[in-house]
Amino acid sequence: MKVYFDTHKGMVRDNNEDNFIVVEKQRYNLYAVADGMGGHNAGEIASDIAINVLKEYFDCESDEFKVPKFINESINAANKIIRDESDKNEVYHGMGTTMTMAVIDSLENIAYIGNVGDSRVYLIRNNEIEQITEDHTYVHELLKQGKITFEEAKNHPKRNVITRAIGSEDLVQIDIFEIELLPDDILLLCSDGLIAHLSDNEILETIKTYGCSESVDRLIKLSNDYGGIDNITIIIIHNNLRGDNL
Numbered sequence: 001m002k003v004y005f006d007t008h009k010g011m012v013r014d015n016n017e018d019n020f021i022v023v024e025k026q027r028y029n030l031y032a033v034a035d036g037m038g039g040h041n042a043g044e045i046a047s048d049i050a051i052n053v054l055k056e057y058f059d060c061e062s063d064e065f066k067v068p069k070f071i072n073e074s075i076n077a078a079n080k081i082i083r084d085e086s087d088k089n090e091v092y093h094g095m096g097t098t099m100t101m102a103v104i105d106s107l108e109n110i111a112y113i114g115n116v117g118d119s120r121v122y123l124i125r126n127n128e129i130e131q132i133t134e135d136h137t138y139v140h141e142l143l144k145q146g147k148i149t150f151e152e153a154k155n156h157p158k159r160n161v162i163t164r165a166i167g168s169e170d171l172v173q174i175d176i177f178e179i180e181l182l183p184d185d186i187l188l189l190c191s192d193g194l195i196a197h198l199s200d201n202e203i204l205e206t207i208k209t210y211g212c213s214e215s216v217d218r219l220i221k222l223s224n225d226y227g228g229i230d231n232i233t234i235i236i237i238h239n240n241l242r243g244d245n246l
Contacts, residue, residue: 001024001029001104001106001237001238001239001240002212002213002237002238002240003022003024003029003031003235003236003237003238004212004213004215004216004235004236004238005020005022005031005216005233005234005235005236006216006217006220006233006234007019007020007231007232007233007234008220008223008224008228008231008232008233009231010193010223010224010228010229010230010231010232011224011227011228011229012227012228012229012230013230013231015041015044016044016231017035017036017037017041017043017044017047017231018033018034018035018036018047018191018193018231018232018233019033019034019036019044019047019048019050019051019097019233020032020033020034020051020189020233020235021051021054021055022235023055023058025061027105027106027107028058028061028065028067028103028104028105028106029103029104029106029237030054030055030058030101030102030103031101031102031103031104031187031189031235031237032051032054032099032100032101032102032189033098033099033100033101033119033189033190033191033233033235034046034047034050034051034097034098034099034119034166035047035097035098035117035118035119035191035192035193035231035233036048036095036096036097037095037096037097037098037162037165038092038094038095038096042086042091042092042093042094042095043095043096043097045085045092045095046082046092046095046096046097046166046167047097049078049081049082049085049097050075050078050082050097050099050166053074053077053078053081054074054075054078054099054101057070057073057074057077058070058074067103067105067112068112068176070103071101071103071112071114071174071176072174072176075099075114075116075166075172075174076171076172078099078166079166079167079169079171079172082095082096082097082166082167083167083170086167095167096162096165096166096167096168097117097165097166097167098116098117098118098119098162098165098166098191098192099114099115099116099117099119099166100113100114100115100116100117100119100120100121100133100189101113101114101115101189102121102187102189102237104181104237109180109181109182109239110178110179110180110181111178111179111181111187112176112177112178112179113132113133113175113176113177113178113179114174114175114176115133115134115136115174115175115176115177116136116164116165116166116172116173116174116175117136117162117164117165117166118135118136118137118140118162118192119133119189119190119191119192120132120133120135120188120189120190120192120195121133121187121188121189122187122188122190122200122203123179123185123186123187124185124186124187124188124204124207125182125184125185125186127204127208128204129200129201129203129204131200132177132179133175133177134175136162136163136164136165137159137160137161137162137163138158138159138161138162138163139153139156139158139159139161140153140163141163142156181239182239183239183240184238184239184240185238185239186207186212186236186237186238186239187235187236187237187239188203188207188234188235188236188237189233189234189235189237190232190233190234190235191230191231191232191233192230193223193228193229193230193231193232193233194219194220194223194232194233194234196223196229196230197222197223197226197227197228197229198219198222198223198226202222203219206218206219206222207236212236212238215236216234216236219232219234220232220234
């Protein structure tokens with residue numbers, strides 16, 4: 001595996017409420033992006049809590065490690081801590097965070113994708129891009145119901161309303177996907193600051209043009225050139241089993 005990553009506060013926000021983690025071990029590798037929400041830096045606190053809990057649980061990996069169990073238990077533990085902090089401190093009331101992660105079993109070449117919220121995981125394979133995760137947003141629900149078109153969704157006044165987040169409910173609904181990785185597959189994890197400005201095709205063409213190693217910086221620059229209205233975090237993972245330096 002080759003991995004490339006970075007984060008940027010964008011051109012509008014005063015601080016960066018995104019957090020991310022990259023931990024690679026002998027068999028299992030963990031990659032995750034959390035995009036916090038809430039006033040008075042509360043979003044930054046929420047995403048930081050979620051990433052730290054994730055790391056603590058991953059550090060406790062044992063011979064009995066089961067990835068879906070890890071995803072469920074770590075996210076629900078983070079949910080409880082965030083809700084407790086939100087109840088104790090009025091400044092943090094209502095804070096929460098998205099979470100999207102990939103846990104890769106390098107022995108079996110399987111990626112387990114966990115997702116809550118509207119950060120995304122993409123799979124790039126054979127020069128095609130596919131969104132693996134589903135956006136947990138009000139606008140996406142309208143799209144699924146056929147009440148609005150894709151074009152209407154782009155500028156919908158409620159396009160930033162999230163329907164699922166860590167910290168928003170007592171119990172978290174988590175989507176988990178399982179993907180068999182093939183040679184040269186690319187996984188891209190990102191917060192919604194990237195997709196606020198770039199289409200899936202623009203992301204794909206950037207990676208095809210510049211390769212994985214340069215595309216994180218290129219994609220962040222493109223997003224900021226288009227306005228950078230939100231924090232931007234990107235992790236690109238290349239399953240380069242042939243050893244290509246892309």
